[in-house]
Amino acid sequence: MSDSTSSGPVLAADGTPLKRSLARALRMQKMRALMLIAPLLLFVLLTFILPIADMLFRSVENQIVSETLPKTVVALQDWDADSGEAPGEDVYAALAVDMKAAAEAKLHTRVGSRLNYEKPGISSLFRKAGRKVKKWDVENGGPFKEQFIKIHKGWGDPDVWRTIQTYSPRLTNGYFLNAADMQKGADGAEWRPENEQIYWTLFIRTMIMSLAITCSCIILGYPVAWILANLPARTANLLMILVLLPFWTSLLVRTSAWKVMLQQQGVINETLVWLGLVADDARLVMINNQFGTIVAMTHILLPFMILPMYSVMQTIKPTYLRAAKSLGATNWTAFWRVYFPQSVPGIGAGSILVFILAIGYYITPELVGGTKGVFISNRIAFHISSSLNWGLAAALGTILLVVVLILYWAYDKIVGIDNVKLG
């Protein structure tokens, strides 16, 4: 028996080499695990990842100009935008054909509003031209150049033609330039005038306010996590309910509560007036500004800070502090040199989580933020539902998504997503 094992490969019961048999068993196991995961993975890919990928594509997609005005786009290729003159008759003839077809399919206003995002005022050109061109004989009603300019003198403006030419390719970086407060000028990308730079300000504001929220969560969360980790288990569990209850309460309930608390006729102002600390005609303005957003969101996100801090602090032994003190450290030194460094992972985990959640918040800023306290998300929602500039919304969303994914990656590296705990 021992002779045969030492001479040949080890065999399994069915005569195959053990190594291969083991590999097959492992492969089976892997396959089975993957089979169990596959339905969910497919489900998430279809209902979640694919929509987001679609949105990413939308931020560069620009087929509408070349689809609605195919002949014009081809004719316009030879035109030199720097000549300072409107293009020749052939372009106008092509435009008349395209425009007639588009107007009959009622598509001309869509191109107009698409180009209007890039050059304000252009949509009225398309609206007016569409109405007239429908009645023209596009085969032999020329020359069209004068007729177009008669409809609206904008059709003779080289700038208008440059815009059409710039946005005729199927893909564009125009939305991203817009989202970064830039525009396509005569010679490439350039900054918008100072007073039109709204998105940059909005991104900066979102960042700063998220940072402020994260900091106030650290300041408020640290003592609470500390006391929860150091009290006897029974008391700590009772107090934990006070942390978990807001966590489980509907977001809208908490937001409406803050609206009730902070408004001018609200609970806080009434109390302050009753105490005589604030005059009745000088009530504090605490809502519809940045203060309101920060207070409400700190309250909403505080549990996400306390829970990771708590689970880290639970593992720090109180004997370390006592040892430090018995070696002669003052209270502060013992805390700062011994306890605090060990609690840093908890702070890190909580901070990234809170920051990620804060940066993409929509509901609370919308309800208590007024105009000064809104985030980039509110702008995205505005472009989807009100201004209908979906490409720009997608571009802004993509930028936000990239920031969040970088943070998510950092979170995964530092904490590991397996270690996320709920309650």
Place this chain on the structure above:
Amino acid sequence: MALTPVENQTPAFTAGVSAVAGGFAGLFVGTAQGSGLMGILIGAALMAVIGFICAGITDKEKPVRWALLAAFTVAGFALGGLPTAVLGILFGLFFGWFAFWLATSRYRAHLAPYLTPGQVLWHYTFRVICGAIFVFLITPILVVMPLSFNAQDFFTFTPEMLRFDPEGYSLKHYRDFFGSDQWQSSLRNSLTIAPAATLLSVGFGTLAAIGLSQPHVPFRRAIMAILISPMIVPLIISAAGMYFFYSRIGLQGTYFGVVLAHAALGIPFVIITVTATLVGFDRSLTRAAANMGANPVTTFFKVQMPLILPGVISGGLFAFITSFDEVVVVLFVGSAGQKTLPWQMFTGLREQISPTILAVATILVVISIALLTTVEMLRRRSERLRGMSPS
């Protein structure tokens, strides 16, 4: 349990510390009555006397505390009727306890004997700070509840409410909620969407969690990152993406579309809770079952499922509350026919502010307390089942 042997404090110390506390409380009473300075002086003097009496003259704690309570209540009532009388009761209770707590050195008894006075002071200051933060966490919820019984259409406490006048309270906002078609249909929508979404995410999620907790799963980290991502990606981006995509394939504005979207959002919670339960799962149990001739399906339903059921249920509750609370995605993916409760609240808060929202909020708080209790009990049960001692 006393760590430190203690003896009674000197009257001077008790009187001094009580005076500081009295002065602080007096500041608020004083400003409410017109003069902060007078409030501080009177409060400090009063509490100094009380502290002196408690520490120096008498040691009959019970009768003195009752007397203080009665005196504060009467004083409160004399100053401003019923609301201030309630404040008086609270003041009386607190200061009676506080004076004797100081006088008998009870505050020192359960602290380590080697602490300096400064450290003792810091210990209690820290507790007060933490208490204030806990109050911050809980106040908004506590404020919403009484306000929902307001008889007026105001978002603040009316004078009638503060006087505890029954006239100031009513159930009218609750009647509004149960009587209005809009609110009722949104409640119905929420109650049809959330369970369907929960079923989907629990079904797929539990299977995947079992798969993920096997040893040797290739690309485990990447798969996990994808499955958790609906929790991390900002809701507005998910909502925008789903809106564009679902309107392309005709799911936008349908019940099915909203259910799919909510199921995707609930999946991370199911994955996290179920994998956490499976960490402590003893794999030899399934092997034992297979050994005795059970096929994998029987093993799953008879052996594994009962053990991980608490985790699955609490994951399901998380998924349920996610869908039940969700506004942003339904706002974009749904249409008027799928108006859910949070959506109705959102429009209510943004456009016409009606206190019916507070009644709904109170009902939702009660529901979340019920869910929280269930999850907590399930967690303990699960830890017991897996042979850990529940904390």
